Amino acid sequence: MTEFLAFTITGIVTGAVYAVAASGLVVTYTTSGIFNFAHGAMGMLMAFLYWQLRVHFHWAAPFALIAVLFVIAPLFGALIERVLMRNVRGSDTGTSLMVTLGLLLFLIGLGLTWWKQTEPRAMPEFFAGNTVRIFSVNVSWHELISIAVAGAVAILLRLILFRTRTGIAMRAVVDDRDLTALNGGRPSRVSALSWSLGTMLAAIAGILLAPKLGLSVLNLTFLVISAYAAAIVGQLKSLPLTFAGALALGLGEAYAVGYLPTSGFLSHIKPSLPMLFLFAVLLFLPQVRLRVGRLVGTRTPRIPGWREVGVVGAALVVGTWIVASAISGPDLASFGQGLAFGIIMLSLVLLAGYGGQTSLCQMTFVGIGAVVASYVSHGSSPIGVLAAAGAAGVVGAVISLPALRLTGLYLALSTLAFAVLADNLFFLQVFGGGGGKVFHRLSLLGVSFDGQVAYTVLLSVVFVLMGAFVLAIRRGPFGRLLAAMKDSPAACATLGLNLTRTKVGVFALSAAMAGVGGAFFGGLGGSISSNNFVYVQSLVVLLMVTIGGILTVSGAWLGGMLLGPGFYIISKNVSIENITFLGAGLGAMTIARSPNGIVGQISGAFDRFRKQPAREDDVADVELTQEVESIVAPVG
Amino acid sequence: MSLLSVEEVSVRFGGVMALQDVELTADPGRVTGLIGPNGAGKTTLFNVITGLQDPTSGRVRIEDQDVSGLKAHQRARMGLARTFQRLEVFGSLTARENVLVAAEIRRRWSKDGSNPKEVAETVLERVGITSSANERVDAMPTGLARLVELARALAANPRLLLLDEPGSGLDTQETEAFGDLLLELAQEGLAILLVEHDVELVMRVCELIHVLDFGKKIAEGPPSKIKADPRVQAAYLGADEDAAPEEEVVPS
Structure with a gap:
C-alpha cells in the first residue's frame, strides 16, 4: 500500500509539471493559432539559464527565479512572437510548422553549444533535503512545490482568461481576430502577451523537471511530447481536460516505473508511454469536418518535359562522376552523403511537396529500410533494397492510418511521437545501445559498387531514377489527384474520392521511398547505428528539403547538397559547433515563408529577369491530348 | 419514391437552429x-x-436507402454531385484538369471503363468553357470558375x-x-x-x-x-x- 501511495504521489507530481507545460502550449495555440513545436526547447533553454544563474553564478534561488521567470522568459517569448510568429500568422499550417520546428532545432543547437553535454551538471531541487511524511511516504518539498505550482497555474490562468480585460481580449482574439481589431482591441499585443505567458509556463516546467530528469538538452526538449499528449486530450482548447490528461499521463508513467519489469521489452514502455498515450488519444479524437469555403491555388512550379529530365539527369550523373573523381577522403564522403540525403528528400517532395502531408519521422523509415536491408545479405543485394521499400511502406501505412483522418498538425505530432517511439523500442533494441551494424555496399548483376567513387556515381544514378519516378507521378493522374486533394479535400470527397485511403497510399509510398533511401544510406559509411536515425535527424532532413525547395526534384538535390557537403565545407572553414542544428533551424526560420525554398527564389528571380512569364505561341501549340501541365505555370 | 428525400433534418450550431425539421424531395x-x-x-x-x-437529428435517403451514416x-x-457557394475549385489546376480529375476519380470507383479524357472534353464542350480550358482556375473570374465547378460535377456523371x-x-x-x-x-x-x-x-x-x-x-x-x-x-x-x-x- 505504501508502495502504491509512493508511486501515486510521484505520478501526481510528474502530471502536475506536465500540466504546467501543456497549459502553456494551449495558451499560445489558442491565441495565435500556431502550434509551438519549440515549446519544450524554450523550456529547456530557460532551465539551463536558471542553472547558469543559480549554480554557475551562485545567485540565490529567488533572484535567479525572478530573473528567469519574470524577465528573461517573457521577453524571450515576446521577441519570438514579434520577430518570427507575427509574420507567419494566417499562412498555412505547413509554414508555421516549419518555423517552429526551425526554432526548435536552433534552440537545441544553442543549448548544445553553450552547455556542452560532456560536462556533468546537476540542477538542485528547491529546499533539497526537506521532506514531509504523508501516510508513511516521504514527500520532498520540491515535489510539494511542483503540485502547488500546478494548482496555482490552473487558478491563475482561469482568473486571467475569465476575469481580466486582457484575458477576455485573448479569448476574443481566438474567436475572431479581425473583429477584435475592429472593436479597438489590439490583437498583436495580445498575442505577444500570450507568447510571454506560454514561455513562462514552459520555463516553470523545465526548471521543476530538471532536477529529476537531469540537465540534458534533448531529454528536456522532448519531455514536451508528454505536454503535447496532454494538450491533445483537451483538443488544444480545453485547459481542464489538458490538466486531466497530464495527470493521467503522470500517473501512468509512475505506475509503469513501479510495476513493469525492469528488464526485457516491457522495460522500454516507460520512456515510450507519452508517445503511446498520444497515439491512443489520436485514435479517439473525433474525425475533423472537412472545411469548405477556401480558395487555394498554390503557385506550382513548371514540370520539366521528359527530354529535359533526360538531359539534366545525364548531366548530373556525369558531373557527379567528374567531381567525385577529383576529390577524395572526407570531401568525397560528404558529397556521397549529400546525394543519399537527396534521395531521402525526394520521398518528402512526393509526400509534402505534392501531397501536402507532413512527416516528422522520415529518418525512421530510412532506418527501418537500412536495418531490413542489412538483415538481407548485409545490404549488398538488390533484394535488400526491395525488402527495405516493402518494410518501410507497410510501417508507413500502419502508423499514418490513425492520424490521417485528422488534420495536418495531428499527423505531424503522431509522426514525431512515432519517431521517438522507434528510437526507444526499435533502434535501441536492434543496435543494442550504441553498437553499429555492418553494411556492405550494393552489388548489381555481378558489378560491385564498393569503391567510393563508384558508389557516389551509383547514388547519383539512383537519385536521377527516383527523381524521374517522382516526376512521372506528378505528370500522371495520381499527381493530378494529389494537387486536387491539396487544393480542396472537400470537393474531392464529394466527387467520390476516399480521402483517407488516398492519403495512406501516398504516405506509404513516400515511406517506401525513404526505405529505399535507407538501403543506400547504409552503404555510405560501411555501418549503421541508432544515432543515424534518431528523431532530430528527421527534423533536419525535413527542414533542409524545405530550405532547398520541397515542391521540386531540384529542391531535394539542393537540400541534400546543403546538408552534406554544404555544412561540411562551412564547418571546415568556420569553427561552429552543431552547425547542422543551427544552420537548418536558422535557414528554416528564414525561408519558410517562400513556398519553394531557394529553388523557388532562384527561379522567381530568373523569371523577373526574363520578364516574360509565358509565351503565347507555346500555349497555342499544345495539343489537346498532350499533357497540359507544361503550361501550368511559368516558373523555370 | 423520390430519388432524394430529406426527412425531419435539424442542425444546431451552439444555440442557433440552422435547420429545423426540414423536409424536402x-x-x-x-x-x-x-x-x-x-x-x-x-x-x-x-x-x-x-x-x-x-445533422443533429433527421435522415437523408437516396431512393429507399438511408444514407445518414x-x-x-x-x-x-x-x-450525388454538387457545386459550392464559396468556390472549392482546384485552383492550381487548369479548367480541363479540374474536370479530368473528376472523371478520373469516377472511373476509379465506378470501374465503368469510360475514358476520362473523352468525358472531360464532352463536358467542357457542353458547359461551354472549352475556350478557357487551359487557364488556371484560380486566375478565372468567379462566374467562369462556377461553370468549371458545374463541369466538374457533371464529369462524375x-x-x-x-x-x-x-x-x-x-x-x-x-x-x-x-x-x-x-x-x-x-x-x-x-x-x-x-x-x-x-x-x-x-x-x-x-x-x-x-x-x-x-x-x-x-x-x-x-x-x-x-x-x-x-x-x-x-x-x-x-x-x-x-x-x-x-x-x-x-x-x-
Missing part, C-alpha cells in the same frame, strides 16, 4: 428550387445532404446534382444559356436541386420550389404559387411592408 427529370434569404440554411442543408455536415465519398458514389448559387457572377446572356442547360440536363433524367438568388432564373427552370427561412421550411409549390405566397413575400421583404426589397435578386 428531389426527383429525376426536373429542377427543384431551394430559395430563401441569406442565412436561411440552404448551404447547411446541402452540406447535410452531401455528407459534409452531420455514410461519408461524403460514399454518397458521391451513389450518384451524377444522378442528382446539387447546385449552390451557380448563377451568381454570370451576365444576362450567360444566365439565359445556363438556364437552358439546366432544363436540358433535367430532360435527360437528371435530378437537380438548385439554390439560387436570381429569382427570375429560379421561376423559369424550376417545377417545384421549396422556401427556407431561419432554418424552417415556410412554403413549397410550383413557381406561380410561391410567387403569390404571402409568407414568402414577408420573408423576402421583411415584416415591414414598406421596407425595400433586399437580396432577392443578386445583380448579375
